[in-house]
Amino acid sequence: MVPKVVYEFFDELGMISYFGWRFFKEGIKPRYEFREMIRQCYYVGYKSLGLVALTAFIMGLVITIQSRPTLVEFGAEDWLPKMVSVSLVREIAPVITALICAGKVGSGMSAELGAMKVTEQIDAMDVSGTNPFKYLVVTRVFATTFMVPLLVILADAISLYGGYLGCNIRGVVSWQLYWNQVYETLSYGDVLPSIIKTFFFGYAIGVIGCFKGYYTDKGTEGVGKSANAAVVLSSVMVFIIDLIAVQIIDILNLT
Amino acid sequence: MESDKKTTLSELVNENNVQRNDLAISIKHLHKSFGNNQVLKDFNLEVKSGESVAVIGKSGSGKSVLIKCVIGLIKFEQGQIHVLGKNVSKLNSMELDVLRIKVAFLFQSNALYDSMTVRENLEFPLRRHLTETKKEEVDALVIEALTNVGLAHTIDMMPSELSGGMRKRVALARTLIMKPEIILYDEPTTGLDPITAKEISHLIVEIQKKYNTSSIIISHDLSCVKITADKVVMLINGKNYAEGKFEELSKSDDDKIKNFYI
Numbered sequence: 001m002v003p004k005v006v007y008e009f010f011d012e013l014g015m016i017s018y019f020g021w022r023f024f025k026e027g028i029k030p031r032y033e034f035r036e037m038i039r040q041c042y043y044v045g046y047k048s049l050g051l052v053a054l055t056a057f058i059m060g061l062v063i064t065i066q067s068r069p070t071l072v073e074f075g076a077e078d079w080l081p082k083m084v085s086v087s088l089v090r091e092i093a094p095v096i097t098a099l100i101c102a103g104k105v106g107s108g109m110s111a112e113l114g115a116m117k118v119t120e121q122i123d124a125m126d127v128s129g130t131n132p133f134k135y136l137v138v139t140r141v142f143a144t145t146f147m148v149p150l151l152v153i154l155a156d157a158i159s160l161y162g163g164y165l166g167c168n169i170r171g172v173v174s175w176q177l178y179w180n181q182v183y184e185t186l187s188y189g190d191v192l193p194s195i196i197k198t199f200f201f202g203y204a205i206g207v208i209g210c211f212k213g214y215y216t217d218k219g220t221e222g223v224g225k226s227a228n229a230a231v232v233l234s235s236v237m238v239f240i241i242d243l244i245a246v247q248i249i250d251i252l253n254l255t
Numbered sequence: 256m257e258s259d260k261k262t263t264l265s266e267l268v269n270e271n272n273v274q275r276n277d278l279a280i281s282i283k284h285l286h287k288s289f290g291n292n293q294v295l296k297d298f299n300l301e302v303k304s305g306e307s308v309a310v311i312g313k314s315g316s317g318k319s320v321l322i323k324c325v326i327g328l329i330k331f332e333q334g335q336i337h338v339l340g341k342n343v344s345k346l347n348s349m350e351l352d353v354l355r356i357k358v359a360f361l362f363q364s365n366a367l368y369d370s371m372t373v374r375e376n377l378e379f380p381l382r383r384h385l386t387e388t389k390k391e392e393v394d395a396l397v398i399e400a401l402t403n404v405g406l407a408h409t410i411d412m413m414p415s416e417l418s419g420g421m422r423k424r425v426a427l428a429r430t431l432i433m434k435p436e437i438i439l440y441d442e443p444t445t446g447l448d449p450i451t452a453k454e455i456s457h458l459i460v461e462i463q464k465k466y467n468t469s470s471i472i473i474s475h476d477l478s479c480v481k482i483t484a485d486k487v488v489m490l491i492n493g494k495n496y497a498e499g500k501f502e503e504l505s506k507s508d509d510d511k512i513k514n515f516y517i
Contacts, residue, residue, distance in 0.1 A: 115369070124366035127326050127359075128380040128433075129352040 019137075019214075020207040026131065027138045036135060040143035044105050045150060051104060052097055056155035059096055060088060060162025068170060077171065081181040084163040089186055093155040094194050095242055098201035101148050102234040106209035109140050110230035113213025114223035122214070137214060141206035148202030149195055156191075189254045197245035201238050208234040278337070279304045279437050279469035280325060285334035287320055294320050295331070296493035302437075302469050307459075309472040309480040309501075311515060312490035318473040319363070321490070322439040325471065326360050327351050339436060356384055359430035363442040365422045367414040373425050374410045377401065377432050384433065400428040403465070404458060420451035424458070431462060438462070440472040444479045456482040477516065489515065 064084050071077050113136060116122050125132040160182060167173040212230040216222045280302040287295040294317035302308045312318050323329040325336055327343050336343040341354055367376050377397045381388065401407045404424040414422055423443065430438055443459060444452035456479040463470065463483075474480050480487060481501050489497040489504065489512060497504055497512050505516050 112370075119369075120362045120364050120366040121368055123323075123328055124360070124362055124368075126328060127355050128383070129355045130379070130383050131348075 015215075016207065016211050019211045020203070022133065023138055023141045023207065026134050027142065029134075031134075033135050033139050036139040037142055040139045041147055043108075044101070044140075044143040045147035048101060048104055048147075048151060049154070052100055052151045052155050053158050055096060055100055056093060056158040057162040059092055059155075060084070060159030060164075061166045062162075063088060063092065063159075064163045064166025065169060068166075080167055080171075081163065081173065081178050082185040084166070085160055085182040085185050086190060088159045088163065089156050090190050090194050091242075093159050094152045094198050094201065095238060097152045097155045098148060098198065098205065098238045099235055101144065101151065101202070102205050102209075102238060103231050105144060106205045106234045107227040107231045109144075109206070109209035110213040110216075111223055111227040113137075113210060114216030114226040115220075117214065117216045118219050118223060133214075137210045140210050141203060144202040144206030144209075145199055146202065148205065149198040152195065152198045193245065193249045193254050197241060200241045200245070204237040204241060205234045208237060277304050278302070279306070279339060280471065281335075281337040282321075282325070283335045285321070285324065285331055285336065287317065287324060287329070287331040294493055295324075298334070298490070298493060298495060300471075300488060300495060302471060304436075304469055305467050306485050307463055307470045307472065307483055308486045308488060309474055309484035310488045310490055311475055311477070311480060314475070316490050317493060318490055319441050322360070322441060322471055322473055326355065326358055326439060356433050357435055358437045358439065359433065359435035361426055361430050361438065361440045361443055363445055365414075365426035367422060367426055367429070369414055371414075372410075373401070373406075373412050373414070373417075376414070376425065377429050380429070380433055396432060400432045401425070403431060403462065404428045420447055420455070423447065423451075423455055427455070427458065427462070431466070434466065436468060438468050438470045440470060440474070442474055442476075443472065444474065444476045449478075452476060452479060453482070455479075459483045 064080065067083060068077070068080060071080055071083065113122070116136070122132045122136070125135060164173070164175065164178045167178060209230045212226040212233070216226040218225075278301060280300070282298060282300040285295050285298040286293070298317075298321065300308070300310075300321075310318050310321060320329060324331045325338060325343065327346070331344070338354060339357055341350070343351070343354070346354060367373075368379065371379065374397055377400055378393055381393050381396060385393070397410065398407055401410060404427050406421060406424050406428065409417060409421060409425065414425070417425065427443075440459065444455055447455060459470075459472070459479075460483055462468065470483075472480065472483050484501060487499065487501050487504055488495045491511055497507065497509065504512055507513065
């Protein structure tokens with residue numbers, strides 16, 4: 001006899017997988033909701049810019065300040081820009097940006113769709129001859145899949161700038177020297193895999209956020225629970241995808 | 256190669272327009288259950304073209320489920336529902352979309368899109384089905400629908416800025432925008448004060464006369480039923496327990512019927 005928890009886990013996993021597959025199935029068929037897609041890209045991308053930029057700047061600054069004493073101890077202070085740039089671009093900026101998006105965008109999508117579900121707005125869309133999955137889900141998943149990588153590129157740049165300021169708090173590193181060291185250290189093998197994995201981060205955040213909202217029940221209480229579950233599940237998923245990506249990069253010896 | 260196969264939306268709409276039927280809705284031997292709870296058991300109903308039928312019953316008796324089955328929002332286990340001559344359970348999603356142009360649904364909660372203005376709420380179904388219509392024509396249709404419910408001045412307001420009665424009127428305007436042949440009303444007066452409820456009931460009758468629509472009105476507000484319905488169907492234990500004119504049923508000696516009229 002399979003325990004209920006295990007059954008429910010696999011049941012939900014199956015439903016989310018089907019939901020994610022349905023995005024491609026419905027997404028390739030016309031009619032294409034370009035206007036709504038652009039609106040969602042604006043909300044996911046532009047409306048998250050400030051938060052992502054601020055956290056990226058602080059990340060770069062803090063990582064640099066925290067790493068400095070250890071490198072000084074080993075007489076490797078000169079390596080600070082190299083070490084900071086690799087850790088920021090490969091791992092910290094993509095993961096932290098994805099987690100911020102999971103919290104801000106994923107929960108927002110889940111709450112919005114959940115509220116639409118319990119107030120019968122999704123049914124209203126259905127009876128007006130509009131495919132609600134295409135209009136609400138495909139557009140949002142598309143937006144997260146393509147906006148999260150753009151936000152990560154921005155976060156990479158701003159966090160590296162934060163790293164430059166961090167280097168200059170206790171030491172003196174010229175602008176040119178700092179960026180020379182960063183460019184010397186970083187290769188396409190560092191940048192490209194870390195950008196590619198963010199498409200998967202964005203896709204997972206969109207699918208999970210929309211899934212939790214789309215299947216909300218139990219009224220307004222259910223909306224809160226769905227938003228909460230969306231953040232938790234998509235954050236965990238970001239780490240799982242990151243783990244898989246790191247293994248693949250390592251096996252393929254891309255770095 | 257099936258060259259004559261109806262595949263495009265416009266072809267299906269044209270075909271739908273050609274087929275008219277004196278019987279707007281026909282429900283035969285409808286069965287619907289949720290788990291062990293059998294909500295509808297062998298339910299039967301006929302709505303003639305231009306007729307307004309009220310379905311009354313206790314809360315949880317399956318009234319809303321019934322009209323959601325009619326519009327294809329809920330799948331049923333057994334029975335047949337024909338709407339404007341089309342067997343609802345046999346339609347594919349595109350055919351169902353075409354049928355839904357002719358059948359409007361007024362939700363109990365109004366279901367206005369929160370993120371859109373009143374204008375955008377009304378334009379939403381228009382822009383999806385009348386894709387080649389000019390902006391001026393769309394504007395005219397929106398204003399006409401809002402004028403019908405006396406709310407033309409709210410066109411650029413958000414739903415959150417409207418009162419409960421105004422939201423209901425806007426929702427009614429949205430159901431009218433596609434000029435439907437059938438309107439399904441789910442508790443149209445619930446949550447409204449008696450005066451506003453009466454106004455909405457009279458508005459439903461006005462619309463009925465103006466557009467010659469057929470309708471099913473789900474309600475447990477007897478004053479609304481009295482004003483709007485040509486025929487009343489009493490839903491008890493999943494079946495149509497009694498059927499007739501409002502006045503006929505009000506004179507019935509049956510205890511179950513009398514309970515509703517107390």
